[in-house]
Amino acid sequence: MAHNIVETMTDDNKRAHAITKGSVQALFLWYALANAAGKSLKELLDNATDLAKKLDDAPLLQKRVVDLIATQDKAKIKQLNKLLDKVVPSKLERLIGKIDANKVDLLLDDIAGNTSLRKALAGNEGLIDSWKHASDAFANGSKFITDIPTLEKISKLASEGSSFRNKLGSNWQEALDDILKNANDLKCSSCGNSGRIGRSSMDQYLDDVDHFIKNFDVSSGGKGEVFYNWMRNTTNPTSGQLDELHQTIRDFAKRGLKESDVVDIGKQFPIGTKKYDLQQIGGKFTEYKNKDFVTYPLTASSSDVDQFINGYLKNVDNLDKLEWKVGLEKLTNKGWIDANALSNMKSQWKNVFESKTDEVFETIWGNQNLKNSLFDTGLTKAEAKLDFADMVSTTDDTLFKFIKVE
Numbered sequence: 001m002a003h004n005i006v007e008t009m010t011d012d013n014k015r016a017h018a019i020t021k022g023s024v025q026a027l028f029l030w031y032a033l034a035n036a037a038g039k040s041l042k043e044l045l046d047n048a049t050d051l052a053k054k055l056d057d058a059p060l061l062q063k064r065v066v067d068l069i070a071t072q073d074k075a076k077i078k079q080l081n082k083l084l085d086k087v088v089p090s091k092l093e094r095l096i097g098k099i100d101a102n103k104v105d106l107l108l109d110d111i112a113g114n115t116s117l118r119k120a121l122a123g124n125e126g127l128i129d130s131w132k133h134a135s136d137a138f139a140n141g142s143k144f145i146t147d148i149p150t151l152e153k154i155s156k157l158a159s160e161g162s163s164f165r166n167k168l169g170s171n172w173q174e175a176l177d178d179i180l181k182n183a184n185d186l187k188c189s190s191c192g193n194s195g196r197i198g199r200s201s202m203d204q205y206l207d208d209v210d211h212f213i214k215n216f217d218v219s220s221g222g223k224g225e226v227f228y229n230w231m232r233n234t235t236n237p238t239s240g241q242l243d244e245l246h247q248t249i250r251d252f253a254k255r256g257l258k259e260s261d262v263v264d265i266g267k268q269f270p271i272g273t274k275k276y277d278l279q280q281i282g283g284k285f286t287e288y289k290n291k292d293f294v295t296y297p298l299t300a301s302s303s304d305v306d307q308f309i310n311g312y313l314k315n316v317d318n319l320d321k322l323e324w325k326v327g328l329e330k331l332t333n334k335g336w337i338d339a340n341a342l343s344n345m346k347s348q349w350k351n352v353f354e355s356k357t358d359e360v361f362e363t364i365w366g367n368q369n370l371k372n373s374l375f376d377t378g379l380t381k382a383e384a385k386l387d388f389a390d391m392v393s394t395t396d397d398t399l400f401k402f403i404k405v406e
Helices: 002-008 013-037 041-054 059-071 074-086 089-097 101-112 115-123 127-137 148-158 163-181 202-215 225-232 239-255 302-315 328-332 338-355 357-365 368-374 381-393
Strands: 262-265 278-280 285-289 322-326 403-405
Touching (some): 041 074, 059 074, 074 101, 101 115, 127 148, 127 163, 163 225, 202 239, 239 285, 338 357
Antiparallel strands (some): 262 278
């Protein structure tokens, strides 16, 4: 085909010969485009010359051109043509060279339809490795593959010398892919996707993962092992456990907690058989509840109430040393407003205390340190029980201050 074109040329014979000598594939490409767009022969030659220059020292792009011509995929040909007008070919060549051949189409599709991504990759070619991780972890068309904040966070984790890589050693790539795959239902901070209620956006989550893995022992038997396994889905965590994971590591990162600040995570209380979520050095406990207490109030959650009575009330010395933290988003998603969420949760606890007055009071009375912190010295048991009833009826902060909504 190219030979026939060259034979019909007159004034441009020398230039055509130069084009066909070094870049026959470029002439073929533009010949296909000329047929589709009705270009003149001179326009064909001018375009072929320009393309031949663009493809100098770009063997992968040249191969791409030849492959497209062989398949007569005019849509892809036009797409590549537009990209070559917008991205320096040497940059595009380097990006293509960093990925598997079977992903070239996916990359070109993504950057052709996303100006922000195209500019981000052109400005920071290291993000192509993040794109590779994302395209391996997520289904084709996933919002995360082209979400720049997500790619930037992946790049931070995967960069040479990162705390993530240093901590996990030779298994870091497998761990990263597992973590990404297990987070495919999260929000996307820049693409308007709501994601799963009660969980962080993907970029925020990856920041929190980074903080946790950097600051906690995630090896077998380490304090962070359970959460690390949940992140990777190696122990089949429930959706409720993953909700708790998000709430917990977000709180750890906000407070800057590290292993040296913590007695343990998710262990059994010294007294009784119940478990706590977090105990810090100094004896402060935190319980994380990332649940919909609007639809399913505390009075219907016997396990949460039982844990509080037979776990926390038997073991804490003072309610100043207990935080019972409820995730706000699941509450507001069901109609509560921020300003009333705390008072609404206090009302639910009031209902629990009123329905279980004897059990709650007897448990407090049996914990000498907690009893002394709540009631005046010298009160009889009957007098203290009346004080307790007053605290419950007025939602007195002396009793209700352990409740937090965040």
